Amino acid sequence: MDPAVKKAALRLFTYGLYAVTARHGDELSAMTVNWIVQSSFDPPLVALAVEHDSHSRQVIEAAGAFAVNIYESGQRELAGSLGRTFAKHPDKITGAAWTPGPATGSPILAAALAWVECRVQSATPSGDHVLFIAEVIEAGQHRPGAPLTIAEAGFKYSG
Amino acid sequence: MDPAVKKAALRLFTYGLYAVTARHGDELSAMTVNWIVQSSFDPPLVALAVEHDSHSRQVIEAAGAFAVNIYESGQRELAGSLGRTFAKHPDKITGAAWTPGPATGSPILAAALAWVECRVQSATPSGDHVLFIAEVIEAGQHRPGAPLTIAEAGFKYSG
Numbered sequence: 113m114d115p116a117v118k119k120a121a122l123r124l125f126t127y128g129l130y131a132v133t134a135r136h137g138d139e140l141s142a143m144t145v146n147w148i149v150q151s152s153f154d155p156p157l158v159a160l161a162v163e164h165d166s167h168s169r170q171v172i173e174a175a176g177a178f179a180v181n182i183y184e185s186g187q188r189e190l191a192g193s194l195g196r197t198f199a200k201h202p203d204k205i206t207g208a209a210w211t212p213g214p215a216t217g218s219p220i221l222a223a224a225l226a227w228v229e230c231r232v233q234s235a236t237p238s239g240d241h242v243l244f245i246a247e248v249i250e251a252g253q254h255r256p257g258a259p260l261t262i263a264e265a266g267f268k269y270s271g
Numbered sequence: 272m273d274p275a276v277k278k279a280a281l282r283l284f285t286y287g288l289y290a291v292t293a294r295h296g297d298e299l300s301a302m303t304v305n306w307i308v309q310s311s312f313d314p315p316l317v318a319l320a321v322e323h324d325s326h327s328r329q330v331i332e333a334a335g336a337f338a339v340n341i342y343e344s345g346q347r348e349l350a351g352s353l354g355r356t357f358a359k360h361p362d363k364i365t366g367a368a369w370t371p372g373p374a375t376g377s378p379i380l381a382a383a384l385a386w387v388e389c390r391v392q393s394a395t396p397s398g399d400h401v402l403f404i405a406e407v408i409e410a411g412q413h414r415p416g417a418p419l420t421i422a423e424a425g426f427k428y429s430g
Contacts, residue, residue, distance in 0.1 A: 126287025152398025161310035239311025
């Protein structure tokens with residue numbers, strides 16, 4: 113396999129951009145992700161790949177839950193800000209207005225277009241990431257609008 | 272949870288459209304999917320949710336492999352054609368030109384923008400779907416171009 117062709121093909125996959133947040137006691141996590149899809153209608157499940165060696169993976173596992181906040185078109189700067197590493201920017205979420213989700217306490221961003229709260233059902237190893245399958249147990253929509261895509265933002269996280 | 276709000280939020284997720292194909296002996300399968308993401312860089316893995324009660328799930332499990340063919344912008348009709356149910360349209364792939372993939376024999380569509388062949392690593396139950404995690408072992412790009420998105424096609428498979 114030619115690694116350059118592999119990278120080019122995988123970068124043709126289409127992605128949105130989302131802030132995934134979690135809370136375990138006083139510990140908060142927030143990150144910008146694109147590797148997430150729905151994976152069942154009934155019950156409603158989502159599948160989320162999280163870097164194994166990340167702060168978010170630890171908090172999500174401890175909490176057994178997370179929220180997915182859907183960025184709106186135009187929110188490239190917010191997505192970039194929450195996409196910085198926790199190691200270098202442990203307070204990155206304090207710059208964003210949020211309230212605890214009603215079902216799990218996971219941070220719900222005021223700026224997000226809409227959000228879902230999810231309860232983790234399983235965690236499967238997936239190379240350098242962990243794949244969480246989680247049930248959608250609460251949802252909200254702040255306003256109508258179009259979602260931010262990775263193509264609009266010009267970010268690259270695939271290949 | 273309000274089911275209408277849950278549906279509205281989940282329909283704000285961003286998706287591409289892909290033909291996932293597989294071959295086990297003389298048995299061929301092809302379907303149009305959007306619930307697929309990359310799930311690891313090293314090794315390169317993808318995660319694909321497939322309806323449990325589908326012909327494709329059976330063929331992918333038997334073959335232990337599949338190909339992901341990335342539709343090009345403008346290929347709504349092809350995506351719709353391969354998106355029909357196997358039960359009613361068992362010959363749907365015969366209308367599309369294809370060749371066997373070099374690594375797995377899975378059908379590679381001549382019309383696709385690019386493709387990857389994947390070897391299944393694990394299959395995890397995910398409600399009414401099964402989530403395959405699979406390693407990308409071969410890739411090709413037929414030509415440059417932009418991918419078809421579910422937003423462009425106007426299809427709905429989420430919520």
